[in-house]
Amino acid sequence: MTGSHDEERRKALTPEQHRVLREGGTEAPGSGALLHNKKPGTYKCADCGAALFASDTKYDSGSGWPSFTAPAGAEAVEEISDRTHGMVRTEVRCAKCEGHLGHVFPDGPGPEGQRYCINSASLRFVPKAEMVAQGYGDYLDQVEGI
Numbered sequence: 287m288t289g290s291h292d293e294e295r296r297k298a299l300t301p302e303q304h305r306v307l308r309e310g311g312t313e314a315p316g317s318g319a320l321l322h323n324k325k326p327g328t329y330k331c332a333d334c335g336a337a338l339f340a341s342d343t344k345y346d347s348g349s350g351w352p353s354f355t356a357p358a359g360a361e362a363v364e365e366i367s368d369r370t371h372g373m374v375r376t377e378v379r380c381a382k383c384e385g386h387l388g389h390v391f392p393d394g395p396g397p398e399g400q401r402y403c404i405n406s407a408s409l410r411f412v413p414k415a416e417m418v419a420q421g422y423g424d425y426l427d428q429v430e431g432i
Contacts, residue, residue: 299333306407307333307385310370310377315350318406326414326431328358328422332407334383338362339402339409340428345395351388351403355396358425363402365390378402 305311320329329339329352339354339362347353357363361381368377368389378387387408394401412420414429 300407302407303332306405307331307380307383307387310386311405312388313351313405313407318351320352320406320409320411321350323352323411325411326429328412328414328417328425328429329354329404329409330412330422331380331383331385331387332410333385334380335410336362336380336382337422337425338380338387339404340425341414342428342430343396347394347401347403349401349403352406352409353394354402354404355394355400356398357402358428363387378404380408 299307302313306313326341328337330337337358340358343354343356345353345355364379364381366377366379368375375389378390379385380387385408388402388404391401391403392399412422414431417423417426
């Protein structure tokens with residue numbers, strides 16, 4: 287992204303959100319605002335608003351970052367090989383805006399055995415009661431609870 291559109295997006299993000307989403311940063315473990323959120327709802331990209339993860343797939347992995355067993359849909363995220371920092375990992379990006387979300391590891395408890403380890407700074411939470419009003423009604427069937 288270039289020009290004024292990039293500047294508009296930068297202004298809409300906090301410095302930490304920009305560092306994580308646009309510069310591939312990582313928030314400190316245990317510091318994310320959504321780490322302990324247990325409310326029903328959906329997690330969307332903090333940059334473009336795309337639905338990324340349902341609360342029903344969130345669990346406490348003990349890693350220090352919000353963890354999910356699967357994305358909201360097969361097209362929600364992109365997985366890219368990441369060989370930075372002397373490691374081989376799989377980076378997770380928002381499929382719509384290519385924002386850096388975190389990484390996925392093959393040690394999760396879900397049916398596919400995946401642990402999507404995601405930075406809180408890359409997400410915004412939409413409570414279930416507000417999902418329809420905010421345009422996420424198509425994802426209600428993925429969310430149990432009140």
